[in-house]
Amino acid sequence: MNGHLRQPHRASRRGLLTAAGGLLAAAGARVPGSGAATGRAAGIEAFEGVHQAGILTPQQSHCYFAAFDLTADKRDAVVQLLQAWTDAARRLTAGQTAAPMDASLTGPGPDTAEAIGLLPSRLTLTFGFGAGLFVKDGKDRYGLAGLRPEALIDLPRFNGDQLIAEKTGGDLSVQACADDPQVAFHAVRQLARLAYGSASLRWTQAGFSSRPPDGTTPRNLMGFKDGTQTPEQPDRAVWAGDDGPAWMRDGSYLVVRRIRIALEHWDRTKVSFQEQTMGRHKYSGAPLGLKNEFEPLGLDRNDADENPVIPDNAHVRLGNAAANGAAEILRRGYSYNDGANFTAERWPPWRQGMEYDAGLLFLCYQTDPRTGFVKLFGTMAKFDMLNQFVTHTGGGLFACPGGIRQGSFLGQRLFTAA
């Protein structure tokens, strides 16, 4: 069961009423919104709960993902950072400024202010711990090495990986999702300010997901419906098992991949070949040879020549957990769009030139990455026909602890255990 109750409050982030030049009143208080925004956009997602929000929370339209490197020498500094992040996250997700505003102008301010007046926008902040929190360069910096979960492996190198070091890894992760890109970025920026001296930005990636208003499955940048198949029992697919360390109870493992899509190549490819590659029809989303999006894949269907209707190396076949002996994973993907830059494609016709730097910010949650993403993608990386159009250029694996309770802070059980 998801521990979060969604509270679609109407609230505004104005949070401060301005009087004379910069003098503030009603500092940081939530003020009922007067705007025309819909209930959905205005909503507040509960920050506290059994599980962290942002995992089973229905996807918001925007995401800003950030990974940080810890620079703190001392364990206490890490604890202080996580406490400060928790306090700020409680406020930010409620549509408030990162800290109460005050009238003083002699410092850099408790909040950078660009979200004042915007709605809470269902902001969720989901935190994760990378392997580097436990051991980095062979060093147990914070006395946590013994508590590193076995499931928090070093991801293997997958076939075709072209990971850019500056877009990979990180000791801490923050997934900020909101129905407003400025609200998501604002939240991470406040956390980054609180991290001065103890952690620094390693990489970030913005993403978006546009959902058709009629509730049909959204399409990714390849023009195909993405997200037709979701775990029937998300709670079983997502939450870490009891065999791991106690501090990860009610938590989940996040695998992130920044996947560049060769859109120019894709856009010049016949639709029939796109469909063979995916194993689904493009416009309807139905499995190849079928009519309706939500029909079972029917992976054992053969054509008149006794060839499988859905090819052996089609994306949906290889990505199907049941067919590959893998555990189900919960995908939470966003498209990304970073403009254009010079690229040499990896596959024929080996096009070179200015191409879109766009694709998929793939996020997935699971009970254990070894039986989830690693198992599933290990096969896909070798055989998936889609590989000729996609390149993994960054990402990471993060252990996202259980939810934060009233009066506690992020990772408290980890630091109490050690």
Place this chain on the structure above:
Amino acid sequence: MNGHLRQPHRASRRGLLTAAGGLLAAAGARVPGSGAATGRAAGIEAFEGVHQAGILTPQQSHCYFAAFDLTADKRDAVVQLLQAWTDAARRLTAGQTAAPMDASLTGPGPDTAEAIGLLPSRLTLTFGFGAGLFVKDGKDRYGLAGLRPEALIDLPRFNGDQLIAEKTGGDLSVQACADDPQVAFHAVRQLARLAYGSASLRWTQAGFSSRPPDGTTPRNLMGFKDGTQTPEQPDRAVWAGDDGPAWMRDGSYLVVRRIRIALEHWDRTKVSFQEQTMGRHKYSGAPLGLKNEFEPLGLDRNDADENPVIPDNAHVRLGNAAANGAAEILRRGYSYNDGANFTAERWPPWRQGMEYDAGLLFLCYQTDPRTGFVKLFGTMAKFDMLNQFVTHTGGGLFACPGGIRQGSFLGQRLFTAA
């Protein structure tokens, strides 16, 4: 007067009803939306008119800007491209696919499909011509050299410019604005496909602008209200004068600048110094020493020591057209957010490291860039206190012809005149 009537229709981009595996009916037709979206998001902005849409059109929440290099050898190929772009733009802005869908799967498809089901989202497509359309490397490729407007100058190098060649210039420009980032990107992608063989992408930049639902002035990533001052008579500020070539009548000149903001530096700066830099109070948006955002700047106000209340090198003083003998310009700015990358800051404390690649996609329209942006920014580039926080890293100047009438195509008057 703005030649556009805004028609806040409810319409959906489903545009096609899927039957058996990929077989299509009702190809490309507009279908009434069944979704929960607001009238604003669902709206259609008229494509045809005296002026191009996307200039005086109230700003949409997202922008995708793209510049193309012409590779066509022949003038006819350019005309054909502009005709194809016009046809597609008519459809796309009406919430349709780029071309009518058909049942054939043997080609790459008339549309890449990722906007099917999304609302028209007030999409506007605004086209511009760079100097390279008229003369490139000293060559008059298309017999248009004599029709290059005097106002379409080569932008001078401004103080502090750090323009990246791969993010600067272009022979053609497309500004796609929509209330959905996927709709804006989708539109440019369709145009890019139509350009295969005659023009190729040179650079692109995505942007966003989050407007408070209560109608107050939006804040940029510096946390200040941005857009308090707009021309009192936008029509006088924007449309090209009669002294230019006839084909530019009812058109406008667009200056684009990709402005990276040193957000880390800014975020560590005292609010009082931020306010001196801007010349406005941060939270209220009022001119320094005043209480209300919309009060006149009062640039001649002095303090008790006879020093100007708004410093001589404050951003608002130098950016004030009237005070600088410049013509007014219409700003249409978006924030951009391209993740983080390694940067060496230009100013003390000369910080180096992974920093946000974020800032402002500055777009402004004017009757003549020589009396508008060039005059205004020439002074600002030298003296503006804000320069220690911002770096111009790309951009261009484009002549945006007048609106497209029924039965005509983009730039028709230019090619008919030559």
